[in-house]
Amino acid sequence: MSGRTLVDKIWDEHVIAELDGGLDLLHVDRHLVHDVTSPQAFTALTDRSLEVFSPELTFGSPEHSLTILAGRTEKSNTLSQQFVPLMRKNFTSRGLTLFDIDSPEHGIVHVIAPELGLTLPGTTVVCGDSHTCTNGGLGALGFGVGTSEVAHVLATQSLVQRRPATMRIVFTGSLAPHVSPKDLILHTISALGADAGTGCAIEFAGPLIERLGIEERMTICNLAVEIGAKIGIVAPDETAFEYVASRRYAPRGQMLEAAVTHWRRLASDGDAAFDRHALIDVSGIAPQISWGTSPAHTAPVDGRVPDPSHAPDEAAKQQWAQAMDYMGLQPGQPLEGLPIQWCFIGSCTNGRLSDLRAAAAVIDGGRVASHVRALVVPGSAAVRRAAEAEGLDRLFTAAGFEWGEAGCGLCPGLGGVHLAAGERCVSTSNRNFMGRQGAGVRTHLAGPETAAYAAIQGCIADVRRAA
Amino acid sequence: MDAFTVVRGPVAPLLIPDINTDVISPAHGGQGSMRANAFAPLRYLSDGTDNPEFPLNQEAFRDAPILLGGHNFGCGSSRESAVWSLIALGIRCVIAESFADIFYGNCFQNGVLPIVLGPDELAALARESAASDAIEVDLRTCAITTPLGRTIGFEVNPTRRAQLLEGLDDLDVGVRRRTQIEAFQRADRVRRPWVYLESAAVESPPTSST
């Protein structure tokens, strides 16, 4: 018999019961809850007179609906006026832990759960949000669920799930200067396609991954869902154990030692078989920028918009043409030099301290172009404090960037600022779908350095020229 | 939720790959109700009028209860409102080359049947039903009857099928398993004690740093 994969080992530890037709009843170790996808789940519980099964394993923070401009309150926009008090009521009436808008631990759930030591290696982490895969950076099995499933987790601390197929993506080589983990994963999606991982859990592996820090691994896992996989994960190693060690909810002392001993056994066995494989040499990757309306529509920043006549098939040809029409681009057009009106640095993809440091390092005496509005939005209150302690906020504001409050911000196009149809935004978030950041808004996904540099240049630009 | 046994009607062809849930259920730029809002980026032109190219705007498919999709249908956001939007349009069945995992699961929680067919079968089905002739999807026999009277079989997980036929979502069934789940947690507390945090919501958070 061949060995077992990381995902299968974690999965097996969580199977409460095997159900008919290859479905498993899976235990959920951490249930993260946010403001927008939870209200109907709580209503379902109330309607069926059900209690929360494991209140001590349920944690929430309002983040999607919030305005992210400095000085915001929950009253700042109509959506948060509605969703934040509702979430508070649902949480307090059921005795659940809420990191509320003014809490020092508030933030985007996928940013705060690792920060607080809620996300641990080998745990199952779910949330009514598809980017729960971010938590895989710590070696947790994280995945997004729908609102009915949120209700199911609240009421039973479990989920009915089909065991995913396994895929391993191995990265070799080293990233060139100014090329970030975000560039690596955007390149990977464009190389493999937006559905290469459908039905799979993706394990990211290889010497490069082993050298990366946890925040960088989380950026990579964050976009697993944009390859079609519900789960992205990196085997927990010393880097992960060290990250977890002093966190608020993490085990300590002997309990931590026992946990680490357990976690060490989770890595995929040397002879484990995967259903799908990909090997990516990262050495030649340039900073990336998306040109279309799927994260797979990505090109090197010094590249060009592709020609639909080169699309692999008729359906893709139609999709590319539609994307170009929406984005206001012509086949073959260079991406560099394309004027932008907005820059957004933040989100559960790139809203952590290392991202803000990378963006700030690009400023180098420059100023945001006069026709650009650029916002830097920390992923959590803790990231915000840490950045301020280093003076990053002053660097940003002196250069004309706005320094926001923690939240999802412009990623879902909420956040209390309105982008108009036809406007172009270079964004460090994860989705460039039609209408994602606002009706008719044109999103170009990029890493933090490329985004900051574009804000200063006033157009899409190659950050490698900054040096 | 509504049970699913047989659905009969025209099939609206939307054969573009990677139709995402932000497009099916947009957070912006909609026109009020969930029904009006569904597919807004594809369904309306920039001046707000109907896009005549969009199948559900064409007379033949306006009330189609079945949708044909490309590959990776329902990718992106986990929002269940994508399925609710389909229901608001009267769609009870989506037949596609492949589905994104979260969307696929959400369908079964709402009485919507997702069916996977190969690209050739899909193209044939689109051709046969192009003139808005009705097809029939029967979950009891797991068969599609085309306008030409051909039968195409499909597969659904037996648990999912049984629940759909009875109109049961996972929660209806899951609450019956609470004793089993308690037993699992008792044993797991011994195996992995660090997972089980004892008190909820009582501790006041210390001032923390990153």
Ligand code: SF4
């Ligand atoms: S930052 Fe964007 S992708 Fe991340 S949780 Fe918020 S809305 Fe979702």
